Amino acid sequence: MAKRELQEINAGSMADIAFLLLIFFLVATTMDVDTGLTRLLPPIPEDEQEQEVKVNKRNVLVVLINRNDQLMVGGEFGTRVDQLKEITMEFFTNPNNDPTLPEKETKEIEFPPGSSPLLPPDGVWRGQVSKGVISLQNDRSTTYQQYLKVQNELVAAVNQLRQDFCKLYFDKDYEDLNMNNTTEKEIAEAIRDVYKMNISEAEPKNIGGLN
């Protein structure tokens, strides 16, 4: 029997086909990743009447942005955006129990038992939680960029506080807590209770331009 020679398939056009596919994907797809600041909007109150929520004046930090993108923080005009993080952190921690800064209340927050040597064996953290709320208000002519930068600083301040807490008690970065791991997820949720993201966005209104 004659031995048949193995036929070779001509693969010369394979590269062309692959190129074609490659170019198709280059054109039809994008590479941008979705990143951003996730925030929660307050729900519209059921009854249209303004609800008078009694909040102690010292517990509120009002951040105003005027039409010229200038800031007024806690009644002081001319704060720079890069000072805001520090102000916010001090507002939420009130380290020296200043009577002009927010009150604190003692709370018990449950962490997973045995997760940190600094916590009692049952994992309950007893400490002071701030009652502070930040109220962010903007003018209709404020630019989006400035608004987002201010939001960013406020979020950054709370993230920093959470990070410090996490580092102190668990010797880990808050960002690195694995949400698929039950224990670490519980830790993250408990830390979120210790430092709440209390940033309220007021009903939009026109704030006069302070020139």
Next chain:
Amino acid sequence: MSKFKRKKGQGAQKINTSSLPDIIFMLLFFFMVSTTMRETEVQVQITPTEVSEVKKLEQKSLVSYIYIGRPAKHLQGLYGSEPMIQMNDKLVNEEGIPTESVQDFVLSERENLPEIDKPKMVMSLRIDQDIPMGKVDDVKQALRRAKALIINYSARKDYEDEGR
């Protein structure tokens, strides 16, 4: 008579291209894995703001996009240069507060989600950095009315801000 025969008429050496398809396929797979399909054509100009605390949006299927910006150059003859809102492929051309179109959009997007994911819907706001907040506030109010409360201010990571 030379001992070494010079080969005649050989021309240029052929390059072995048998591994070329493999290389191209490798590139192809890289792009297939690392990119996502373009879904809508953005008809407004958007320069994203850069901030430090951004997070990745995890579940893309839950995200709907609202774009606010000035119309693209080739559309300015048609729409003018005032900031406009784009939802899906549609530019909203409306005076005053665009409550209704935003609500319709939210409802139709919510319909597309499975029942269990409906409360988790995220509205991603992609807004040009120079847009006045009035327009954004209108959209935010409309979103509140439509009970779409989880929003995401789309922004880019600012790497220079990192070390602060």
